[in-house]
Amino acid sequence: MFVDEAKIWVKAGDGGHGCVSFRREKFVAKGGPDGGDGGKGGDVYFLASQEIDTLVDFAGKHHWRAKNGMPGEGSNKAGAGGEDLVIKVPVGTIVYDTDIDMMIKDMDTPGMEVRIVRGGRGGRGNKSFASSTNQAPRMATDGKVGQERNLRLELKLIADVGLVGLPNAGKSTLVSRSSHARPKVANYPFTTLEPVLGIVELPGFRRFVMADIPGLIEGAHDGAGLGHDFLKHIERTRILLHLLDIQPDDNSDPVGNYHKIKNELAMHSKTLAEKPEIIAVNKTDLDPDGEYTQDIIDRLGVDGVMGVSAVTGEGLDELNEKLWRVVKGKEE
Numbered sequence: 001m002f003v004d005e006a007k008i009w010v011k012a013g014d015g016g017h018g019c020v021s022f023r024r025e026k027f028v029a030k031g032g033p034d035g036g037d038g039g040k041g042g043d044v045y046f047l048a049s050q051e052i053d054t055l056v057d058f059a060g061k062h063h064w065r066a067k068n069g070m071p072g073e074g075s076n077k078a079g080a081g082g083e084d085l086v087i088k089v090p091v092g093t094i095v096y097d098t099d100i101d102m103m104i105k106d107m108d109t110p111g112m113e114v115r116i117v118r119g120g121r122g123g124r125g126n127k128s129f130a131s132s133t134n135q136a137p138r139m140a141t142d143g144k145v146g147q148e149r150n151l152r153l154e155l156k157l158i159a160d161v162g163l164v165g166l167p168n169a170g171k172s173t174l175v176s177r178s179s180h181a182r183p184k185v186a187n188y189p190f191t192t193l194e195p196v197l198g199i200v201e202l203p204g205f206r207r208f209v210m211a212d213i214p215g216l217i218e219g220a221h222d223g224a225g226l227g228h229d230f231l232k233h234i235e236r237t238r239i240l241l242h243l244l245d246i247q248p249d250d251n252s253d254p255v256g257n258y259h260k261i262k263n264e265l266a267m268h269s270k271t272l273a274e275k276p277e278i279i280a281v282n283k284t285d286l287d288p289d290g291e292y293t294q295d296i297i298d299r300l301g302v303d304g305v306m307g308v309s310a311v312t313g314e315g316l317d318e319l320n321e322k323l324w325r326v327v328k329g330k331e332e
């Protein structure tokens with residue numbers, strides 16, 4: 001589980017000012033007061049929506065404000081209220097007010113709508129101050145300032161696809177090549193190794209989260225075994241993408257490496273051993289006629305192995321489509 005995080009500032013609309021105005025009509029020397037009230041400022045709401053699944057949209061936009069109310073006008077015209085702003089957040093977003101350092105809402109139910117800040121009331125026009133003793137008031141009041149708040153949004157994110165593979169298999173290259181948006185990951189327990197999450201976007205607003213979680217074989221090679229944090233995180237992904245280097249630096253056999261990692265994972269975790277897995281042979285650009293790739297695929301003896309090149313992008317669209325189908329349970 002990863003924590004996606006965003007910091008934003010929200011501001012409700014200010015109320016419109018009240019108006020000072022007097023009726024002006026033909027043949028009426030001095031008309032009565034007719035200044036209208038100002039309109040109320042818009043509120044800001046959060047709406048828990050299933051249409052979005054990360055806080056990435058907030059990374060590039062920190063300021064969110066509702067519209068101000070319009071000032072009152074003569075002829076007793078009240079100013080229009082400012083439009084509310086409804087901000088969609090993913091279901092499961094937890095909202096903190098960072099000024100008072102408090103959790104203010106857990107947006108845990110789809111469709112849940114919560115007012116986060118309230119728009120300012122509109123000011124009173126001079127018409128509303130008229131009385132028997134003051135028939136021509138020149139007073140009006142200003143609209144009230146809308147509330148503002150500094151917020152921190154937090155969302156627990158489950159990575160759909162966890163990458164496994166030996167160092168240099170091309171995991172980092174693949175994540176950066178396939179994914180366009182990076183959630184801002186907070187509170188990861190690693191000290192030196194940071195998980196990298198990427199959101200892979202497919203046509204038709206489909207997407208899934210891919211995670212490159214360091215710590216797999218780096219430790220195992222030194223005899224240190226698998227990192228506990230690595231296991232904890234990778235166990236929570238829906239499926240694994242096992243990336244094989246077609247031409248490992250140490251000239252080891254890619255098929256042998258596959259089994260080595262498989263055994264390593266199985267030894268440490270039953271959950272991992274049973275997780276759906278997709279295998280991709282990476283760096284096919286080094287094997288232009290595809291013979292060597294085919295040999296590896298044949299020797300693996302597993303259905304559905306794909307050849308890709310994280311560097312040139314060859315085969316990545318097909319791979320991502322396949323990952324999406326398996327993540328969504330449309331294919332085993």
Ligand SMILES: Nc1nc2c(ncn2[C@@H]2O[C@H](COP(=O)(O)OP(=O)(O)O)[C@@H](O)[C@H]2O)c(=O)[nH]1
Pocket residue numbers: 165166167168169170171172173174282283284285286308309310311312
């Ligand atoms: N020729 C080629 N090199 C690749 C490809 N993917 C990754 N590499 C290279 O392999 C090395 C290791 O890649 P990296 O993504 O850091 O591997 P990681 O350790 O699994 O994250 C880098 O020098 C990459 O440029 C590929 O598809 N083709």
Ligand SMILES: [Mg+2]
Pocket residue numbers: 171172173
């Ligand atoms: Mg890497």
